[in-house]
Amino acid sequence: MLQGRSEVLIWIKMKIDTSLSMPQLPEALSHAGLHFTVATEEDFDDIMAMSQGIYGGLDYLPTRYSSWLQETNRIVILARKHGKVIALESVVVIDGGETVLVEGLRVAPQERGKGVAGVLLRFCSELVKSRFPEVKVTRLTRDDQLGPKDYQKYRIITKQGILLVRFRAEELKQRLSELGVGEVHSSVIDSSQEAAPLRLDDTTIQRLYLSTDLMHPVLPNATIIQDWQPFKLLSSNMAILLKKDIDWMVDDLANPCVASLCTFPFRVPVGDDWFYLNIDMFGKEESLVRQQFLGHLQKHTSTLKGHVMCQMFLEPQLWETMADFCQHTLGVELVKEYTEQCVVEADMV
Incomplete structure (x- = not known):
């Protein structure tokens, strides 16, 4: 048989x-x-x-x-x-x-x-x-638990924690207003961080990511991960990314510590009036991560009506504190406990 x-x-x-x-x-x-x-x-x-x-x-x-x-x-x-x-x-x-x-x-x-x-x-x-x-190489992004056979087959490029929350856009918009998000001094942003995060235009993006090495220590394994897609820092990849509807943020142009990419929200088949918001966050400074997270939420909830599933990918060590912030400060619902996004690759044979 x-x-x-x-x-x-x-x-x-x-x-x-x-x-x-x-x-x-x-x-x-x-x-x-x-x-x-x-x-x-x-x-x-x-x-x-x-x-x-x-x-x-x-x-x-x-x-x-x-x-x-x-x-x-x-x-x-x-x-x-x-x-x-x-x-x-x-x-x-x-x-x-x-x-x-x-x-x-x-x-x-x-x-x-x-x-x-x-x-x-x-x-x-x-x-x-x-x-x-x-x-030469096959690459994929997974969110399941890797087993012994996977470690034999693939090389791990990077891991990010997955923080998934849901909320009604109108309710979060009101909550952000109550917290003073968008004002010069906000109770939910570290007072030592007075400068607002910078939104980048195409020219600045290319200069910062391609013409300098400033982003190498910020990005995991010098890889841009945008909505599950991992890209090396190459001009051909940047041409792909700049065609997409993405908000790019960084805390400082001269000495960046945290950067983020927010894919514009789109409808998902959870139900009527459900949207998905994807935020890829890079860097380990919690106050700066929180600042950019709030900036993305403020911009995109201002135009949405209905339910939102928001998924943020971030340094695993920041997951617990950011989950607590989402639940107890923003008042949004945590959909699931900690899971990981793993970028893996294998040689073509």
Whole structure:
């Protein structure tokens, strides 16, 4: 029985490798009941039906799917069974062509635990090697617990704590006003930090991050992580980032200690009038982290109406004090206890 199963798995791998030796991906490739196709706009509804409840309702794909299909350095692949979409994975080439970032992996609930994800990952890996032979490294971001096999397979680039809270935008806006956030002297900001955090324009961003080494000690492993996407400090990556709707903050241009990126809020399928706000925070000075966190909240709650799921990624050592600040000073609800975001990579083989 085991021998027969091994023979099937070997046959599947051979079928994948042979098919991907072709310079172009076939419109549909079949093996063991699975077909692989490049995703199109017409597949959107089927993908959303398969993705119900994924990521606790914080699925970014509904708002990014169309733009993903337009990116020339990205491929979105679907796995089908009997014509029905059962899995998706996206790969995007970054870091000047040296790294492929794996994103969006999902498998339909009824097909989980059957090895579909592994076959899809293998398929996409071979496809990348065929389409982008200059790629040397696969990188991905995870929020699950890494096991012994993961440590054997991957190198850890960095870890950040995940602080997830929820609130009504109107209520938080009122609370921020009561606390004097935005005023020169606020009761929730260390009085020794009088200067407000600086919002950066494109020119200043490029100068600070690319033309100097000032950000290297601030960023984890000299890596910009923006909404789960890790980027090396390269001009090609900065060109990608500057096309996005992001607020960039830093405490000081001459001697930065804390920097942050806030992705503009977007709707998520938790329910009606639910939004997701993502804040990536870098640096260890708690008072400066708090200051920039409040600055991002103030700006974006001023235009939102409804429920907000706000996820901040920060130094693990700051998680507990910032969670306490969110609950007892801001009066927002903590959604879950401490978890970690791990950026990992492995060599393409």
